[in-house]
Amino acid sequence: MILWEVKKLFKSKIGWICLGLFIFICGVMFFLKPILETENIYRNEKYELIKDDRSKEIIAQEKLDQKIHQIKEMASYSGNDDFSKTLKTISQKKLKAIENTKYEDVSFFKVLNHRISHPFINSVMIIILVLIFSNIYTDERISGMNDIILSSKNKFKVLYSKLGMAIFLPIILYMIYVSIAFIITIFQYGPPIHGQLEALRIIDFAGLLKEPYTIYEYLVLKISVMMVLLITVSVFSSLFSFVTKTSLAAISASALFIGFGKVITLMRFLPHSFLTIMSTSNYIDIMFHMEQFIGMYLGHVHILGINVDRIQMCNIFLLCMLGIGIAGCIFTFKKFLTK
Amino acid sequence: MNILEIKNLTKTYGNKNANDNITVTLENGLYGLLGPNGAGKTTFMKQITTLIEPSKGEIIYNGKNIKELNEEYRAVLGYLPQEFGVYKNFSAQQFLQYVAALKGMNKKQAKNKIKELLELVGLYEVRNKAVDKFSGGMKRRVGIAQALLNDPKILVLDEPTAGLDPQERARFRNLLSQISKDKIIILSTHIISDIESIAKETIMIKDGAMLMKGNHKEILSGMEGKVYCIKTSNENEVMEIQNSYKVVNIQRSIDHVELRVVSDKMPRYENVEIIEPKFEDVYMFYFDLENTREV
Ligand SMILES: Nc1ncnc2c1ncn2[C@@H]1O[C@H](COP(=O)(O)OP(=O)(O)OP(=O)(O)O)[C@@H](O)[C@H]1O
Ligand SMILES: [Mg+2]
Numbered sequence: 001m002i003l004w005e006v007k008k009l010f011k012s013k014i015g016w017i018c019l020g021l022f023i024f025i026c027g028v029m030f031f032l033k034p035i036l037e038t039e040n041i042y043r044n045e046k047y048e049l050i051k052d053d054r055s056k057e058i059i060a061q062e063k064l065d066q067k068i069h070q071i072k073e074m075a076s077y078s079g080n081d082d083f084s085k086t087l088k089t090i091s092q093k094k095l096k097a098i099e100n101t102k103y104e105d106v107s108f109f110k111v112l113n114h115r116i117s118h119p120f121i122n123s124v125m126i127i128i129l130v131l132i133f134s135n136i137y138t139d140e141r142i143s144g145m146n147d148i149i150l151s152s153k154n155k156f157k158v159l160y161s162k163l164g165m166a167i168f169l170p171i172i173l174y175m176i177y178v179s180i181a182f183i184i185t186i187f188q189y190g191p192p193i194h195g196q197l198e199a200l201r202i203i204d205f206a207g208l209l210k211e212p213y214t215i216y217e218y219l220v221l222k223i224s225v226m227m228v229l230l231i232t233v234s235v236f237s238s239l240f241s242f243v244t245k246t247s248l249a250a251i252s253a254s255a256l257f258i259g260f261g262k263v264i265t266l267m268r269f270l271p272h273s274f275l276t277i278m279s280t281s282n283y284i285d286i287m288f289h290m291e292q293f294i295g296m297y298l299g300h301v302h303i304l305g306i307n308v309d310r311i312q313m314c315n316i317f318l319l320c321m322l323g324i325g326i327a328g329c330i331f332t333f334k335k336f337l338t339k
Numbered sequence: 340m341n342i343l344e345i346k347n348l349t350k351t352y353g354n355k356n357a358n359d360n361i362t363v364t365l366e367n368g369l370y371g372l373l374g375p376n377g378a379g380k381t382t383f384m385k386q387i388t389t390l391i392e393p394s395k396g397e398i399i400y401n402g403k404n405i406k407e408l409n410e411e412y413r414a415v416l417g418y419l420p421q422e423f424g425v426y427k428n429f430s431a432q433q434f435l436q437y438v439a440a441l442k443g444m445n446k447k448q449a450k451n452k453i454k455e456l457l458e459l460v461g462l463y464e465v466r467n468k469a470v471d472k473f474s475g476g477m478k479r480r481v482g483i484a485q486a487l488l489n490d491p492k493i494l495v496l497d498e499p500t501a502g503l504d505p506q507e508r509a510r511f512r513n514l515l516s517q518i519s520k521d522k523i524i525i526l527s528t529h530i531i532s533d534i535e536s537i538a539k540e541t542i543m544i545k546d547g548a549m550l551m552k553g554n555h556k557e558i559l560s561g562m563e564g565k566v567y568c569i570k571t572s573n574e575n576e577v578m579e580i581q582n583s584y585k586v587v588n589i590q591r592s593i594d595h596v597e598l599r600v601v602s603d604k605m606p607r608y609e610n611v612e613i614i615e616p617k618f619e620d621v622y623m624f625y626f627d628l629e630n631t632r633e634v
Contacts, residue, residue, distance in 0.1 A: 004437055011428040144424020148485065151388040152441035153414040338392055 001154060001161040005136075014135055018128045022173065025124045026180050030188075032121070034114040036107055037063055037201065060103040067206040068101055074207055082307070083299045090210055090297055097212030098198055107189045109215045110202045115181045116219070117226055117290040125177070126233050126258065126287065129170055133237035134250035136162050141245065150337060159333045163326070166238040170230035178223060195219075203291065210297040210311070222294045228318050229286060233258065235325035242332045258283045273303045280310050281317035340401050341367050341492050343387070343523055347396035350382050350547075357382040359547035360396070369519040371534030372527035374544035375626045380527040381421050383544065384495050387525065388418045400493075414443065417491030421498050421527075423482040425470040431457065431481055432466040435488065442489040449488070456484040459514065461507075475502040483511065487518075494524045500533050512537050535618045543625060550625060555618065562601070562616035562624060569598045570610040580606070587623045 009015040035041055037060045040052030052059055075091035077084055115121070140146040149158050186192065199218035200206035213221070233254070240253035261282025265275055279285065286293055298310040343365040350358040357379045372380050385391045387398060389405060389412070398405045405412045425434055432453060439449035457463040460480040465473075470481055479502050486494060500508050515524060516537040528534060534541060541558060543550040551558065566587075569580060572595040580586065580598055584606060588599040599614075600606060601624040 001440065004440055008426065011426065142424075143426050144420065144422050145426065147385075147388075147390055147420040148418065148423075148438065149441060150390055151413060151416055151418045152438070153410055153416075153443045153489070154441050155413060156410070158441065338390055 001157045002164055005158075005161055005165050008139070009132065012135070012139065014131055018132055021124055021128050022177075025121050026177065029115050029118075029121065029177075029181055030184060032111075032115050032118050034110060036060075036110055037103070038107065057103065064101065064103045064201060067200055068095075068098065070207045071095060071200070086297060086300075087207075091207070094198075094200065094209065094212045100197075104194045104197060104201075105190070106194050106197065106201050106215065108185055108192045109195060109219070111189050112181060112185045112192070113202050113219060113222070115185065116178050117222060119288040119290075121177070122226075122229075122287045122290070125174070125230060128173070129230060129234045130237045130251060130254045130258075132169070133166050133234045134241050134254055135247045136165070136238050137241040138244070138247040138250055142247075156333065159337075162238060163235070163329050163333075166234040166329075167231055167326075170234050171227055174223075174227055174230055199295070205291065205296065208296045208298070210295055213295055218295055222290065225286075225294060225315070225318070226290070228322055229283065232318065232322045232325055233283070235322065235329060239325055239328045239332065242329065243336060261285075273301050276301050276310065277303065277313055277317075280314040286314070286318075341521070341523060342401055343493060344399040345387070345396070346399065348383070348386060348393050348398065349395035350379075350386060350391065351394040356547045358386070358393075361544075361547075361549045362396075363542065363549060363552060365523050365525070367519070367521055367523060368539030369515055369524040369526060369534070369537055371538035371541040372525060372544065373529075373531075373534070373541055373622060373626075374527075374550075375529075378544045379547040380544055381497055382547075384418075384497050384525060384527065387493070388416060388495050389413060414489070415492035417486040417489060417494040419479075419482045419486040419496045419499050421501075423479065425473075425478060425481065427469070427471045429470055430467045431462055431470050431473075434470050434481065435485055438485040439488055444489060452488055452490075453484075456487055459487075460484045461510075476504060476507060479503060480507070492522055494518075494522050496524065496526045498527055498529070500528060500530060508533065531619045531622055543621075545626065558621055559616050559618065562620055564613055565601055565603060565624065566614050566616045566620045567600045567602060567606055568612045568614045569600055569606060569608050570595050570612075571598070571608065572596065576608070580608070585623050587620050 038056035040054075040059045040063075042050055044050055071091045071094055074087050075095055077088055077091075079085070079088075137146070140149060149155060152158075182192070194201075195215045197215055199213040199215050200209055202215055203209065203218070236257050237250065237254040240250040240257070241247070244250045244253060261278055262284035264270065265278045265282060265285075268275075270278075280293065280298065292298075293311060293314060296311055300307045301310055301313065345361060345363050345365070348358050348361040349356060359379075361383065372383065374380050382391070386393050400408060400412055400415075426437075429437070435453045435456070436449060439453065444452070454463070457466050460483055462477065462480055462484070465477075470478065473481065479499065483496075483499055486496065500511060503511060512533065515526070518524075519537070519539070526534060526538075535555070538555070540552055540554050542552045551561070553561075571577060571580075574596075577589070577596050577598065580600065581589075584598075584600045584602050586598050586600055590597040590599075599620070601620050605611065605613075
């Protein structure tokens, strides 16, 4: 049945619009580029663009030295609060893992890392998924096929293949995107080498990295989080499609769902610990500041008498929401659609 | 065995009973479901097709509750909804292929059956045209074909003849009477002639409750002595009769007017005659609606 779902998608306008958008972001990706480790470009106080003209190796080595220096400082820091103590331990762990302090070419991974979670790309990707999945059942209602599906032998196969689509399409779409990014980046910045080196070489907030991840590990972690995020959005959009009557309602509900967490963080009157959790565990911030979430240490929050790592909390939040979304869909299939 | 027992079926929306304690047992044959707009026909059918759950009561198929039978029950179901629609950009053939997949048919089985049905509903020539560009009547024929795909044991048709031309309607009637031997067919309509000749029994629903159920003869015998023909040449009288009686039909000739009237009591006019009841009188007698006599 899943093949029929794909067929239906490509017989609808939405399918083609989304394909267009997807090709568009693949094109845009061409031009996305972070400031490389080998470059030093910044704006001074007068907002003039300053470009460092020294040789690439020198700049890159200087940047790496700075990062390591920063970690060393953290490792010998003598603060007494939980945050400083934890930072101290993780910094020591990271220092131990560094084998070589010489700069190696990591441009490929620096750029790939930038491209696979760029806020613009993430936003368009989410728009694509919301468009597709907000219509996944609404379309059946509009074309008057819902009653025929629900009274047919394979009713549950159809419904579960819709849910299956919501889970697998984001994975496939994102994997295609990452693959294209991989290939294009090879052409532009050379082969993927030195991926076994420390992840801190390609990220800007090296000091806050929680574990001594290698570049590979870091990217896998990031891709996984991205996927969970995209799947969750698809699953909830589908859920809204199943329970609302029009695609406009389903799309609005999806938008609300994505923005809701962020809106809560603006409600200053809520308890501080709750706000702290929400400031990391909301889709907007995760989507737009991916770098600050993946594998980072952002301190602990006291809640209900226990001490929880904020990023851990965020990961738990992401997985729970996914679980809730899937459970919601299944409940809808079993109870709601034939109320 | 092919027996559908409906017991105390009640569906409540808010504080209104769309179906009110309907109990009826259906066996092979065609059942006509008759009732005015909002009587609860669609609600009744949607419960039989598992689209909505009854608020009270149960439906038993061959001794088992249809809720427990689940997929097994849906496998023997064919359904044409009142608001039948199709996907855009699907040809008639593709559309039926999809429905065949919904019904769990294998490809080869489906292919033959689709060809057979397309020919049966007279759409084989246009099988590769987009269904959403079809005329209303043609769409309905696609709808009839899809309901028949899996050779259903229980065929539920919600106003299947709406929008069909008289010729197509006649063909459809013949088709139904042919296949109704080994099936339970439930057909709702406002058009008496659709079921007059082919229904084994007619079920009348009013305000959600079952008014009566019986075959042609039984229903007509209840009408004996309640149908009158009034002849008059006075136009004022015509107006008066129309206001105070249920008039089934008015026939005007050059010098007089004949009114066919249903009533419990004999109307007091000069030229009144008891006449033989016909099926169309039944609807008027019980429901009092204008559109009973669409051809
Ligand atoms: N989902 C719903 N919510 C609330 N009321 C409903 C719902 N569906 C049906 N009803 C009400 O139940 C009653 C029966 O409706 P139903 O559609 O079964 O009538 P019907 O006999 O099929 O009429 P028609 O000949 O117009 O198709 C109506 O009064 C209708 O307003
Ligand atoms: Mg109806």
